[in-house]
Amino acid sequence: MMFNARDKITRGLLSLARSPLPFHLYYRRHFPLPSVLLIENTNCCNARCVMCPREKLTRKPGVMAFELFEKIIREVSGAKRKPVVHLHGFGEPLLDESLPERIRLAKAFGVKHTYLVTNASLLFPETAGKIIGAGLDEMKISFYGTNDESYSRTMRGLNFKVAVNNVREFVKIRKEMKKKTPKLILQYLPLETNGAATEEFKFLWRSVLDKRIGDRLNFVSPDNFGGGRDYNPVGKKITSVCFYPWSALSVLCDGRAVTCCVDYNGVQEVGDLNVQSVAEIWNGPVVSGIRKNFGKLDYGGFPVCQRCDWVHRQ
Ligand code: SF4
Numbered sequence: 001m002m003f004n005a006r007d008k009i010t011r012g013l014l015s016l017a018r019s020p021l022p023f024h025l026y027y028r029r030h031f032p033l034p035s036v037l038l039i040e041n042t043n044c045c046n047a048r049c050v051m052c053p054r055e056k057l058t059r060k061p062g063v064m065a066f067e068l069f070e071k072i073i074r075e076v077s078g079a080k081r082k083p084v085v086h087l088h089g090f091g092e093p094l095l096d097e098s099l100p101e102r103i104r105l106a107k108a109f110g111v112k113h114t115y116l117v118t119n120a121s122l123l124f125p126e127t128a129g130k131i132i133g134a135g136l137d138e139m140k141i142s143f144y145g146t147n148d149e150s151y152s153r154t155m156r157g158l159n160f161k162v163a164v165n166n167v168r169e170f171v172k173i174r175k176e177m178k179k180k181t182p183k184l185i186l187q188y189l190p191l192e193t194n195g196a197a198t199e200e201f202k203f204l205w206r207s208v209l210d211k212r213i214g215d216r217l218n219f220v221s222p223d224n225f226g227g228g229r230d231y232n233p234v235g236k237k238i239t240s241v242c243f244y245p246w247s248a249l250s251v252l253c254d255g256r257a258v259t260c261c262v263d264y265n266g267v268q269e270v271g272d273l274n275v276q277s278v279a280e281i282w283n284g285p286v287v288s289g290i291r292k293n294f295g296k297l298d299y300g301g302f303p304v305c306q307r308c309d310w311v312h313r314q
């Protein structure tokens with residue numbers, strides 16, 4: 001799934017990163033635990049979206065062992081300031097049948113905010129009921145088409161009618177269950193393949209979402225995804241400090257921790273949660289060294305960062 005960090009936080013931090021370095025008070029300290037913990041429950045996917053470098057994935061397909069997930073959640077549950085937990089990574093999270101159970105566990109351990117991004121192709125009524133019942137707080141649906149043609153040209157391998165119906169049913173079921181969560185974010189990415197039909201997209205969802213409880217639409221622009229795509233030109237000079245090592249930790253489904261969610265092949269490893277704790281990795285020498293390097297705009301040795309348009313954008 002594409003960009004995991006919560007939108008408002010991401011936008012705020014990105015603008016901060018563009019301000020001159022001496023003013024970066026934010027970068028002088030970090031909290032004892034990441035603010036956001038991105039846990040990839042699976043790296044398998046049933047789609048081949050045009051903007052997603054799935055064909056470049058070299059990692060073995062898999063699902064995170066439930067015991068490992070539980071270990072991670074237990075570790076952070078004792079903290080006063082618990083991380084927001086994202087339950088997806090470079091894959092379709094609903095392919096993992098234990099997803100509702102993972103949500104339930106995170107909520108039972110006191111995680112205040114659970115979030116995931118899905119393509120909704122498998123969000124059938126039974127699964128919808130389980131996810132709502134488990135207590136998921138927020139769910140973003142990547143929906144990059146406005147009719148059969150534009151949708152299948154962009155979200156290759158998926159079916160427009162099935163996805164539309166799943167979203168509509170989801171909203172109905174949530175209402176029947178008298179729940180206000182998960183709040184829904186319907187996301188659109190204007191592209192050549194979908195005709196950049198932003199107004200049509202708004203029309204499609206106008207009467208479906210429940211704005212009173214916080215459902216909303218979201219519009220994004222294409223991203224290079226750590227160099228996996230080539231939408232935005234990347235010059236030689238990196239111009240901003242990436243906030244990731246100060247705010248978030250990404251965990252791959254095999255338990256390795258990496259610098260961020262766009263490192264889809266896990267080449268910028270910072271630790272292994274099979275043998276280390278979240279706090280050990282977050283406060284340990286590897287991530288501390290990265291903070292120092294990034295703070296000086298030194299991205300040497302970070303091949304994904306060097307091709308990432310987040311830090312090259314002016
Ligand atoms: S649904 Fe699309 S964007 Fe998400 S992981 Fe699969 S191919 Fe990539």
Ligand code: SF4
Nearest residue numbers: 242259260304305308
């Ligand atoms: S690839 Fe590097 S620079 Fe880009 S978001 Fe990830 S950690 Fe930050």
